Amino acid sequence: MTNVIQNALIVGGGFSGMSAAIELRKQGIAVDLVELDPEWRSYGAGISIGGPTLRAFRTLGVLERYLEQGYACDGVEIRSSDGHLLAELPTPRIAGHDVPGSGAVMRPVLAKILAEQTRALGTQVRLGCSVASFLQDAEGVEVRFTDGSTKRYDLVIGSDGLFSAMRQMLLPDAPKPRYSGQGVWRAVLPRPNHIVRTMLWVGPKTKVGLNPVSQDEMYLFVNEDKPTNERVPPEQFLSLLQQLLAPFSAPDVRQASDMLSADSLIVYRPLEGLLVQQPWYVGRVVLIGDAVHATTPHLASGAGIGIEDAIVLADELAKASSVPAALQAFQSRRWERCRMVVHNSARLGEIEMAGGDKAEHARIMRESFQALCEPI
Ligand SMILES: Cc1cc2nc3c(=O)[nH]c(=O)nc-3n(C[C@H](O)[C@H](O)[C@H](O)COP(=O)(O)OP(=O)(O)OC[C@H]3O[C@@H](n4cnc5c(N)ncnc54)[C@H](O)[C@@H]3O)c2cc1C
Numbered sequence: 001m002t003n004v005i006q007n008a009l010i011v012g013g014g015f016s017g018m019s020a021a022i023e024l025r026k027q028g029i030a031v032d033l034v035e036l037d038p039e040w041r042s043y044g045a046g047i048s049i050g051g052p053t054l055r056a057f058r059t060l061g062v063l064e065r066y067l068e069q070g071y072a073c074d075g076v077e078i079r080s081s082d083g084h085l086l087a088e089l090p091t092p093r094i095a096g097h098d099v100p101g102s103g104a105v106m107r108p109v110l111a112k113i114l115a116e117q118t119r120a121l122g123t124q125v126r127l128g129c130s131v132a133s134f135l136q137d138a139e140g141v142e143v144r145f146t147d148g149s150t151k152r153y154d155l156v157i158g159s160d161g162l163f164s165a166m167r168q169m170l171l172p173d174a175p176k177p178r179y180s181g182q183g184v185w186r187a188v189l190p191r192p193n194h195i196v197r198t199m200l201w202v203g204p205k206t207k208v209g210l211n212p213v214s215q216d217e218m219y220l221f222v223n224e225d226k227p228t229n230e231r232v233p234p235e236q237f238l239s240l241l242q243q244l245l246a247p248f249s250a251p252d253v254r255q256a257s258d259m260l261s262a263d264s265l266i267v268y269r270p271l272e273g274l275l276v277q278q279p280w281y282v283g284r285v286v287l288i289g290d291a292v293h294a295t296t297p298h299l300a301s302g303a304g305i306g307i308e309d310a311i312v313l314a315d316e317l318a319k320a321s322s323v324p325a326a327l328q329a330f331q332s333r334r335w336e337r338c339r340m341v342v343h344n345s346a347r348l349g350e351i352e353m354a355g356g357d358k359a360e361h362a363r364i365m366r367e368s369f370q371a372l373c374e375p376i
Helices: 015-026 051-060 063-069 107-120 165-170 234-245 251-259 302-319 323-354 358-373
Strands: 007-011 030-035 046-050 071-073 076-080 085-089 102-106 124-127 131-136 141-145 150-153 155-158 178-190 198-202 207-212 217-225 266-275 285-287
Touching (some): 007 015, 015 051, 051 102, 051 302, 063 107, 085 358, 102 107, 102 207, 102 217, 107 124, 198 251, 234 266
Parallel strands (some): 007 030, 007 155, 030 124
Antiparallel strands (some): 046 102, 178 217, 207 217
């Protein structure tokens, strides 16, 4: 069957954009990808990967490399601040009986795996470049790039993240990202042998987690309530993070705190969310990933749903009889799942900040993970 597009431009080479490039190239579509960062860097510490995201990696053809270079495990332990086991959450093996149901990886490692697959399948990548403007008609989109060049495309995909310039050009009235009232600290540490899966310690208002990202390393994360999204000076990172860990007497948290040093990679990020109402496309320009649905990390699924967007978009383009039909079908398949993740993650954050109902928190977690296990 002939695809309804012959070529496509992807704007933004994050996890969503690279996944779109991989899936479109598999169908033989000519793909250009422009990425603003001349060095195509990926910032940050570890990223949690759930079963649905592992399933998506299998579709992208990168699961084996992920399993070699990242970490996969089963189940999550939830403990009190002094270390008593409160619950063990199962993580169903939805990527296949031979693949654990959960895991984590260093962001730059995942970015490198996806970038290698993107280039290997023949996407033309241009770094340090973006879209200056575009003009579309019924048959295509005329794009002018920031380097002055121009090219016509059958489809343009905006995957340029939370502060998307493509969203600003396409949907200028869309809401802006909103600060959630929480920030998250993350640090990379050596992995002691006995930390073999995700562990969470729940304090009255703060939550601490440890998550292996490879055989040698793990990442530590701590949520903190903060009234504003002000910048924290990096020279204060170590002492502020250790202060947040101080109320936790659990031996593994104490050990993690002691391992932190001035040389540790520590990152602080205020958490912002955004859900753009439908439509996510105008004519032949469509937005995916954080550009339309940026979630706080309470369900650790933001990257996963962006990657799924790419898979579903390519699938609908292969099946549809026209571009508008494909984009409408894409949006219909993605809306409820992405809305659910953004909404439920935000609600989990609100409950944590209010010191609210733990039963509601547990119910939302359980129902959200069940919903994410459904086929996309
Ligand atoms: C603190 C924190 C923790 C998180 N933890 C998890 C987790 O554990 N698990 C999980 O699944 N998700 C997590 N997420 C969410 C996840 O990081 C995002 O959902 C995901 O990175 C979105 O990918 P994206 O490709 O849509 O956007 P981005 O990752 O933002 O990528 C956008 C890309 O576009 C480029 N770009 C920007 N502007 C332009 C432009 N004008 N032109 C060209 N290129 C441009 C950028 O340089 C970047 O490469 C977390 C998020 C935060 C903030």
